[in-house]
Amino acid sequence: MSILLFGFILLFITILQAFMPKFLKQTEVFGVYVPEQYVKDKIIVYLKKRYFRVVLTTGLVILAGYLLWTLTQDLDEDTLALVSVGVQFTSLFISIGYYFIMHIRVKKLKAEKGWTIGKNEVRVVDLKFQEKLRLVPPIVFIIPMIVTVGLIIYTFMKYPEMPDMIPTHWGPSGQADAFSEKTYFSVISMPLILLVMQGMFLLMSEGMKFSGAKINPSNKKTSVAQQLAFRKYTSWFSLFITLSTTLLMGYLHLQTIHPEISSPWIMFTLPIVFLVITFVGVGIYTVKVGQSGSRLKVGGASSSKEDSIAVDDDKYWKGGMLYINRDDPSILVEKRFGVGWTLNFGRPLSWVVLFVPIIIILVIAFSI
Incomplete structure (x- = not known):
């Protein structure tokens, strides 16, 4: 039962992280402000899809490995809890690490295309x-x-x-x-x-x-x-x-x-x-x-x-x-x-x- 609970938490973290770009404002892409006129740029769309695929696939592989290993081992409760929390944090850190890669790419793309150059910045x-x-x-x-x-x-x-x-x-x-x-x-x-x-x-x-x-x-x-x-x-x-x-x-x-x-x-x-x-x-x-x-x-x-x-x-x-x-x-x-x-x-x-x-x-x- 504990294995299923920890597995559910790991699955929840994976899905939440993978779908995160879909829950954000379109003008904020991987932590970078993108003017509304450019949020549908083909590279932006590609990077979001790539992030989703990589994070979801990696998380599911980690989940499968976790379930396979824990179900075939005779672990006491304390060891199981320690391993499970460690795996959850590992999955989270991997998704955060990949986020930073996407953040750098979007920031570089924004500078190269000059999306904010010559625009009138308004604070409402x-x-x-x-x-x-x-x-x-x-x-x-x-x-x-x-x-x-x-x-x-x-x-x-x-x-x-x-x-x-x-x-x-x-x-x-x-x-x-x-x-x-x-x-x-x-x-x-x-x-x-x-x-x-x-x-x-x-x-x-x-x-x-x-x-x-x-x-x-x-x-x-x-x-x-x-x-x-x-x-x-x-x-x-x-x-x-x-x-x-x-x-x-x-x-x-x-x-x-x-x-x-x-x-x-x-x-x-x-x-x-x-x-x-x-x-x-x-x-x-x-x-x-x-x-x-x-x-x-x-x-x-x-x-x-x-x-x-x-x-x-x-x-x-x-x-x-x-x-x-x-x-x-x-x-x-x-x-x-x-x-x-x-x-x-x-x-x-x-x-x-x-x-x-x-x-x-x-x-x-x-x-x-």
């Missing part, structure tokens, strides 16, 4: 954009955080009744395989980590309010509508992940207080259900929304102006993945390759947003 600003946003209200994210705080209080109330050794990790079979001595800190470590994660999703949803919208000057109406819808769906997706994570970690914590509500079968099944639901949610979100709402059918197309293009900000994107722009006040920016958001690493606050939660989680994890 919608002054009422923030007023039009329909994000999930912050209070909806705060409610699960209040529940988590209540869980911490309840844990302290039940502290005397808890066993001297509490489980902190469960193996693939659902059996607890790591324990920690009961202390006032160790018994609330999981709710504390959950609280940090809930805060991160809240900040992500609220951060979209202050992220500049990249509006296509050749199709303003549709572009604005897609941007608004993209932020709305992203906010709801963040809430979905928040609630599902809260339910999973809340139950895992409660069963340390009340072992009678748990069983090895539940502990084995629950993470699988969580992963499947999460992957299904990611798949629906990616296919339906796409990057910047590019897959959403909204509004009507306006005529394209041959001499007018969006501002070319390739210089701020390192490798098409890292955004570094000190002059941009936005902390969150839309990814160029991948669906979702990344940070503007030119702003010091972005480093705080990135590392503070990670440091807090690591401190909690290594303190129990």
Whole structure:
């Protein structure tokens, strides 16, 4: 069963990476801005198809090799988990490596053909954009955080009744395989980590309010509508992940207080259900929304102006993945390759947003 689960994750990663160019804005090709007039260039089309074939074929070969090897070996659960995660990361790194090859080729092609030379670069600003946003209200994210705080209080109330050794990790079979001595800190470590994660999703949803919208000057109406819808769906997706994570970690914590509500079968099944639901949610979100709402059918197309293009900000994107722009006040920016958001690493606050939660989680994890 564990082999099938890890195989499913590997297959999901392979398919998602192979189809990624289809989920992005046409004007962003392998992390490079391409004016709308040239997105159908035959070389661009060829490179996208080649990326799809190479990444999908490589991923399926790795998957077949993984299944063949693991099914013919007598591996213990820890070794199987270690090998499986290693194979998944290997597949991911191969696709990323090939992405960088495509990124360099498109960047070189753009320079050779001079697609932005002589064009009038226009930055479109919608002054009422923030007023039009329909994000999930912050209070909806705060409610699960209040529940988590209540869980911490309840844990302290039940502290005397808890066993001297509490489980902190469960193996693939659902059996607890790591324990920690009961202390006032160790018994609330999981709710504390959950609280940090809930805060991160809240900040992500609220951060979209202050992220500049990249509006296509050749199709303003549709572009604005897609941007608004993209932020709305992203906010709801963040809430979905928040609630599902809260339910999973809340139950895992409660069963340390009340072992009678748990069983090895539940502990084995629950993470699988969580992963499947999460992957299904990611798949629906990616296919339906796409990057910047590019897959959403909204509004009507306006005529394209041959001499007018969006501002070319390739210089701020390192490798098409890292955004570094000190002059941009936005902390969150839309990814160029991948669906979702990344940070503007030119702003010091972005480093705080990135590392503070990670440091807090690591401190909690290594303190129990």
